Amino acid sequence: MLKFIHLTDTHLVPAKQALWGLDPAWRLRRAVQSINRHHADAEFCVVTGDLTHYGQREAYVALAEELSQLVVPCLHILGNHDHRATYCSIFEDASVDTNGFVQFVRSAGELGRCVFLDTNEPGVHHGVFCEKRAEWLRARLSENTGDKVTLFMHHPPFNVELPSMDQYSLLDPSHFRHAIDGHESRIRHIFFGHVHRPICGAWRGISFSTLRGTNHQVALDFDATTLIRGSHEPPQYGVVFMDLERLIVHMHDYLYRGETFMMDGSKEFLEYS
Numbered sequence: 001m002l003k004f005i006h007l008t009d010t011h012l013v014p015a016k017q018a019l020w021g022l023d024p025a026w027r028l029r030r031a032v033q034s035i036n037r038h039h040a041d042a043e044f045c046v047v048t049g050d051l052t053h054y055g056q057r058e059a060y061v062a063l064a065e066e067l068s069q070l071v072v073p074c075l076h077i078l079g080n081h082d083h084r085a086t087y088c089s090i091f092e093d094a095s096v097d098t099n100g101f102v103q104f105v106r107s108a109g110e111l112g113r114c115v116f117l118d119t120n121e122p123g124v125h126h127g128v129f130c131e132k133r134a135e136w137l138r139a140r141l142s143e144n145t146g147d148k149v150t151l152f153m154h155h156p157p158f159n160v161e162l163p164s165m166d167q168y169s170l171l172d173p174s175h176f177r178h179a180i181d182g183h184e185s186r187i188r189h190i191f192f193g194h195v196h197r198p199i200c201g202a203w204r205g206i207s208f209s210t211l212r213g214t215n216h217q218v219a220l221d222f223d224a225t226t227l228i229r230g231s232h233e234p235p236q237y238g239v240v241f242m243d244l245e246r247l248i249v250h251m252h253d254y255l256y257r258g259e260t261f262m263m264d265g266s267k268e269f270l271e272y273s
């Protein structure tokens with residue numbers, strides 16, 4: 001059984017600054033504390049982009065500081081709010097492909113491989129998966145063709161029926177679509193971020209999931225077409241279990257502090273972290 005943690009959209013800003021009235025570092029810290037306490041047996045944690053909000057060096061320093069407290073290895077990919085060169089200057093062991101994109105592979109043993117993709121394009125908020133990135137993915141999919149593959153990316157490669165966010169999904173998903181053509185049955189799941197909402201479903205027969213970020217959220221507003229409506233719904237992390245037959249994703253509202261009750265009628269206060 002493979003167990004890992006999915007975090008997304010941490011949107012760190014320089015220390016002591018707020019974002020949408022919240023402290024992104026504090027909220028990430030609480031996630032890290034909860035993961036350390038309850039999921040120290042996870043094989044890794046992955047953050048699927050928008051690691052920082054403005055891409056400043058000081059924000060990546062703050063991010064590195066917070067993530068250094070995790071007791072499980074942590075992997076990251078880039079989102080539209082990130083700055084690739086600055087990220088790589090702080091995370092010097094970042095895995096980049098021959099074209100400089102933050103794309104890499106991690107073995108999941110008999111469960112195949114986890115493949116992490118870069119959809120960041122400087123200066124824009126929509127995602128880009130260009131032919132160079134697609135070539136890299138095509139090459140990975142042509143290796144070990146008996147392996148299953150689990151994909152991780154920031155932008156969804158399809159619309160999720162939230163028009164204000166869909167305008168910023170992959171601008172031209174054709175390179176991605178063509179890269180995975182014929183491999184759909186090998187792809188276990190696509191984990192992505194970007195939308196700041198808990199969503200799951202299937203696309204071209206491939207299951208997918210995303211979840212709320214650790215700072216601010218996107219409201220469930222199917223009518224907004226241009227401006228994005230934000231919200232302060234609770235942050236989440238995902239706890240993922242995979243074996244040869246199952247892929248299970250639990251979404252956890254890790255800041256919840258409140259009464260719980262046992263089904264025999266007794267009550268207790270549950271402190272998650």
Ligand SMILES: [Fe+2]
Binds near residue numbers: 011049081
């Ligand atoms: Fe984001």
